[in-house]
Amino acid sequence: MTDSTAPRRPHTGRRRNEDARTAILDAVLVLLGDSGGAPVTIDTIARAAGVGKQTIYRWWPSKGAVLLDALTGLAGDVVSAPAGETLYDDLAAFLTATFRGTGRASTAAVLRSLVREAARDPHAAGLVRTFTAARREALRELFARHGDEFAPDADLDLLVDQAYGVLWYRFLLEHHPLSDRDAAELARGLTVQAGARS
């Protein structure tokens, strides 16, 4: 009785070059960063990373996947869930940190390019969904930690989507910057909304 998931012959041949992987991811971030909206093509990435195109496609299924991968590495560090006394405090801290993350020029360009990619590549779109779902979950948990401040019938999903909705809506359209004041005000609004029973 053998474990069928374990490959018979675990590995033969040359192993994946870690340098290539990081070179690619770095190149993506650099290109997304300073190319002001100019389309980041696979050829460009490969050239910048000093890598063959096939090396990219060997490890990522599509261009969007590479972009997303580059992004997640970046965004993971940015926001960590705070653990304060009140819902408002935690919410304000979380939103402020998140808003600031999108404000930094380096990540902003990356995020925007990523959405660009997801818009036409179904595969990338799927990855973006996974990514955003994870972020929503983080915010849900934050809310859940303060369940006592809630009206019993509060729509948690809606609250979460209002927060991220404002974030993405303003971020992508750029009609209004995402200031610290906005983060605080939004936190206040959502807190009020959560506590009010219908």
Next chain:
Amino acid sequence: MTDSTAPRRPHTGRRRNEDARTAILDAVLVLLGDSGGAPVTIDTIARAAGVGKQTIYRWWPSKGAVLLDALTGLAGDVVSAPAGETLYDDLAAFLTATFRGTGRASTAAVLRSLVREAARDPHAAGLVRTFTAARREALRELFARHGDEFAPDADLDLLVDQAYGVLWYRFLLEHHPLSDRDAAELARGLTVQAGARS
């Protein structure tokens, strides 16, 4: 006292063919509607409209511009501002109508394709900004009609962006449908937020 903006010789030569214009716009909507995500190309549009490609490029600077133009004509009809007694009533009516608009398969495809286009065509992106700004303005006016229900320091922009934020966020990510219940609940939440003083 002459109107200096009126050109001396208003126009010479053949005038723009209005039939061609509408044929193009109609063709766009039809194609966006039934092509299930299949990319709508300029050639296809021209073919379907019985029009030369050059005629499209003569009047629109890019593909995205055509799509947007087709869309704006569509969206104008869909939602008209209601005029009820309370803020909540108006808001609920407006949001329900808007949510339903994105639900109809025909317009949904158009909207999504449009965003796809805006994602890579800077010009189209600009037009999308104009379009969304107009919609925001409509909602702002709705809020303004019920100024008496507001706390003096309520952040109107933030309220508007929460509404449209949820809409677009859910519409594009498709992680959650936009039901009538959501519209009502969102209306309630925003009404509460508006009335609460900090």
Next chain:
Amino acid sequence: MTDSTAPRRPHTGRRRNEDARTAILDAVLVLLGDSGGAPVTIDTIARAAGVGKQTIYRWWPSKGAVLLDALTGLAGDVVSAPAGETLYDDLAAFLTATFRGTGRASTAAVLRSLVREAARDPHAAGLVRTFTAARREALRELFARHGDEFAPDADLDLLVDQAYGVLWYRFLLEHHPLSDRDAAELARGLTVQAGARS
């Protein structure tokens, strides 16, 4: 003692696909052959050869260049220099063969399309010049083999150009067919002219 012309790393990456090359050239000849004057487009060639357009543009700078390339392969076989006793015999044989070459419908169409292309594509024109220069050289050598039949001051270039001049002039204008009789008569005329001292 090393061959310095040999590059250290002779080639990297996939090599040119010889099948594609011949498929393109064959497709050109076929299309030129049976399309009765209908313009042979790059798309058509690519389609017929089962090849991407870019593959054509990667190796030939213009459409005319492809046509010419297809032609040269063809023309090389057609006429081979004869080696007879007298100038007249060789000349008559050479001209008859050449005249007949232009008579065959398949090559005629190719030649005419080629000139059409050279007429507007400067690059193709250059290639045509190279091609015709090679042919003239062949005829010059034929003349040179019978130098003893010449007047010392005979203008060899002029004789050659008279031969090819008649050929192209009649071929392109089509006011007069190029018969075997004409070839013989032209051979006689040029022989006489070559032998007569001024």
Next chain:
Amino acid sequence: MTDSTAPRRPHTGRRRNEDARTAILDAVLVLLGDSGGAPVTIDTIARAAGVGKQTIYRWWPSKGAVLLDALTGLAGDVVSAPAGETLYDDLAAFLTATFRGTGRASTAAVLRSLVREAARDPHAAGLVRTFTAARREALRELFARHGDEFAPDADLDLLVDQAYGVLWYRFLLEHHPLSDRDAAELARGLTVQAGARS
């Protein structure tokens, strides 16, 4: 009894503007002259002549026809048949004049562009045929005036085509200039050919 060729109503409406006609023809010559091989388009001509495109197409069936018309007006003057004592004298005079005509930069550009046009426009090709036929006829008559210097079985058409063949062949390929010496030498050669019986 009326002259049926005279129109009943001699003319109604605005009459053809002779100025426009000459403006068009002049513009063609100017454009062909100084545009170093740059394609002369109908739009360019119309613009340069200060004329509507339709005005061109009203009077000429295609672009080539306009070019040819411009040319014939130019070339008609150049060569007039000489009337000397011997075949050689007349031939040399005729060829020298003709060669010189092609040498002048102004006419050279026009001729070359014309051939370019004839190469792809069947209509223009027909006109070129007519044009060249007329020129051949002129040369035939010159030969005919000296019938006494001929062998009885001389092929007059072939002689004519050798002359014009060399001319066009060298003119278009540009591999060899058309000097006065060449004209004289060609005249000598053809005279010898004409006189020699087979």
Next chain:
DNA sequence: ACATAATCGAGACGGTACGTCAGGTCTTTTG
């Protein structure tokens, strides 16, 4: 040690769509 196997950089390949250009026709206004 030596065959086996997977990786790497390079770059050619089949495709799809793009946006442009020219030719020749059609339509409107002005003289």
Next chain:
DNA sequence: CAAAAGACCTGACGTACCGTCTCGATTATGT
């Protein structure tokens, strides 16, 4: 009713990326 202006349809052009497919060279195992 001709002429200037210019919009229109058609069809070919050459370019840009995509994602796949070879190459020869380069490592790592397994026997």
